[in-house]
Amino acid sequence: MSFKSLGLSEALLKAISKKGYETPSPIQEKAIPPVLEGHDVLASAQTGTGKTAGFTLPILQLLSQEAPLRNRPVRSLILTPTRELAAQIYDNVREYGEFLNLRSAVIFGGVNQNPQIATLKNGVDVLIATPGRLLDLQAQGHLSLNKVEIFVLDEADRMLDMGFLRDIQKVMKLIPAKRQNLMFSATFSKDIKKLAHGILNNPVQVDATPENSTVDAISQKVYRVAREKKTGLAIKLISEGNWKQVLVFTGTKHGANRLCESFEKAGITAAAIHGNKSQGARTKALEGFKKGTVSVMVATDIAARGLDIPLLPHVINFDLPNISEDYVHRIGRTGRAGASGEAISLVSADETSFLLAIEKLVGLKLPVEIVEGFEPDPNASTKPINRQQEAREFRKQKQREASKAKTNSNSSSKENSTEKKRVFTNKRR
Ligand code: AMP
Numbered sequence: 001m002s003f004k005s006l007g008l009s010e011a012l013l014k015a016i017s018k019k020g021y022e023t024p025s026p027i028q029e030k031a032i033p034p035v036l037e038g039h040d041v042l043a044s045a046q047t048g049t050g051k052t053a054g055f056t057l058p059i060l061q062l063l064s065q066e067a068p069l070r071n072r073p074v075r076s077l078i079l080t081p082t083r084e085l086a087a088q089i090y091d092n093v094r095e096y097g098e099f100l101n102l103r104s105a106v107i108f109g110g111v112n113q114n115p116q117i118a119t120l121k122n123g124v125d126v127l128i129a130t131p132g133r134l135l136d137l138q139a140q141g142h143l144s145l146n147k148v149e150i151f152v153l154d155e156a157d158r159m160l161d162m163g164f165l166r167d168i169q170k171v172m173k174l175i176p177a178k179r180q181n182l183m184f185s186a187t188f189s190k191d192i193k194k195l196a197h198g199i200l201n202n203p204v205q206v207d208a209t210p211e212n213s214t215v216d217a218i219s220q221k222v223y224r225v226a227r228e229k230k231t232g233l234a235i236k237l238i239s240e241g242n243w244k245q246v247l248v249f250t251g252t253k254h255g256a257n258r259l260c261e262s263f264e265k266a267g268i269t270a271a272a273i274h275g276n277k278s279q280g281a282r283t284k285a286l287e288g289f290k291k292g293t294v295s296v297m298v299a300t301d302i303a304a305r306g307l308d309i310p311l312l313p314h315v316i317n318f319d320l321p322n323i324s325e326d327y328v329h330r331i332g333r334t335g336r337a338g339a340s341g342e343a344i345s346l347v348s349a350d351e352t353s354f355l356l357a358i359e360k361l362v363g364l365k366l367p368v369e370i371v372e373g374f375e376p377d378p379n380a381s382t383k384p385i386n387r388q389q390e391a392r393e394f395r396k397q398k399q400r401e402a403s404k405a406k407t408n409s410n411s412s413s414k415e416n417s418t419e420k421k422r423v424f425t426n427k428r429r
Contacts, residue, residue, distance in 0.1 A: 270294065
C-alpha cells in the first residue's frame with residue numbers, strides 16, 4: 001500500500017516524502033480513505049501509531065480542494081487536551097501543508113494570548129486548540145467557529161480524564177450542526193462511547209490497535225522490588241543497560257522531581273516534565289531529550305500525553321498507574337513505527353492490585369523478574385498506596401528538612417557563608 005493509492009494529492013505526497021515516510025501506517029491506511037470520502041470516523045489509536053497524519057492529511061486535502069472563503073474563517077477545528085499535543089499537531093499540519101495554500105494556527109493556555117489573537121485576525125483555515133483558551137478567545141470575540149466543516153476530537157479519553165466534557169459540549173454548540181466529525185481515542189470506556197454517540201453521525205470505525213490491548217512489538221516486563229529500592233534499581237537498569245532514551249513515569253509531580261534529582265546524582269542526565277513546570281521548561285526538556293543531551297525524561301501521565309518522540313526504546317513505569325488505561329497509553333510510547341521497544345514496570349507490594357487490574361485489561365500475564373540486591377520486601381503490606389497521602393508526607397518531610405537546614409545555617413552561618421561562596425564560584429566556573 002502506498003500513500004498515492006490512498007488518493008492523496010501530489011502536493012501532499014511531496015510533503016510526505018520530504019518527511020521520509022515510505023508507507024502509510026495501519027491507522028493511516030484505514031482512516032484516510034473514509035475521511036476523504038466525507039465520512040465521520042471513530043478511530044481507536046494511541047499516540048505513536050501515526051494517527052496525526054491519519055487525520056491531518058485528508059483534512060488538508062479536503063480543504064485545499066475548495067477555494068478559500070472570504071476572510072478565511074476556521075474551516076477545520078482540531079481539539080486536543082494538552083498544549084504539547086496541540087503544538088505537535090500544528091507542526092505536522094504545517095509540514096504536511098507546506099505545498100498548499102492553507103493557513104493554520106495553534107492556540108493554548110499558559111502563554112500570552114495577544115500573538116494568538118493577531119494570528120487569528122489574519123484568517124486561519126485549520127485551527128488546533130486546547131478547550132480552555134479556545135472558549136476564552138471565542139468569548140472575547142476573537143474567533144468565530146460557525147464555518148467549521150471538519151471537527152476533530154483528538155485523545156478523547158484524555159479529554160474526559162482531564163475534565164473537559166463541559167468544555168467540549170460548549171464547543172459543540174459553537175460549530176455548525178452539519179459538519180464532518182473525526183474522533184480519536186486510545187481507550188473506549190462507556191463514557192467515551194456515549195460522547196462518540198453524541199458527536200458522531202453514523203461513523204466508520206477504524207482500529208489501529210485492538211481495543212484496550214497493548215502493541216505486539218512491545219516487550220513488557222515486571223520487576224518485583226521493595227518500594228525503597230526502586231530508585232536504585234532504575235539507576236542500575238539505565239546505567240548497566242546504557243539506555244539512552246528513557247521515558248520514566250511517576251505517579252506524582254514531587255515523585256518526578258525527586259527521582260530526577262537521584263538520577264542526576266547518579267550521573268544520568270535527566271529532566272522532569274509535569275504540570276508545575278512552565279511551558280518553556282517543558283519545551284526545553286523535550287528538546288534536550290530529542291537531541292540526546294538528556295537521557296531520561298521523568299513525566300507524570302498528564303504531562304506525557306501527546307509528546308511526539310519517535311522510536312523510543314525504553315519506557316519505565318516507576319510507579320504503576322492506578323488507572324489501568326494509563327498503562328496502555330504509557331507503553332504506547334515505545335515500539336512505535338515498527339521498531340521494537342521495551343516497557344518495564346517496577347512493582348512494589350502495595351501496587352499488587354494495580355498490576356492485577358492492568359493484566360486483566362491487557363489480557364496478559366506480564367513476566368516477572370527479580371534482581372539480586374533489589375528483592376521485594378516479603379513483609380510489606382499489599383494495601384494500595386495512597387498517592388495523595390504520599391505527597392502530603394513528602395511535603396511535610398521537605399518542610400522539616402528546610403527548617404532543620406535553617407537552624408543549622410543560623411548556628412554556623414560564618415563557616416557556611418565561606419563554603420557557599422566557594423560552591424557558587426565553582427558553579428559559575
Ligand atoms: P503520531 O501517532 O501521529 O504521534 O505519530 C508518531 C510518529 O510517527 C511521529 O513522529 C510521526 O512523524 C511518525 N509517522 C507518522 N506516520 C508515519 C509513516 N507513515 N511512516 C513513518 N513514520 C510516521
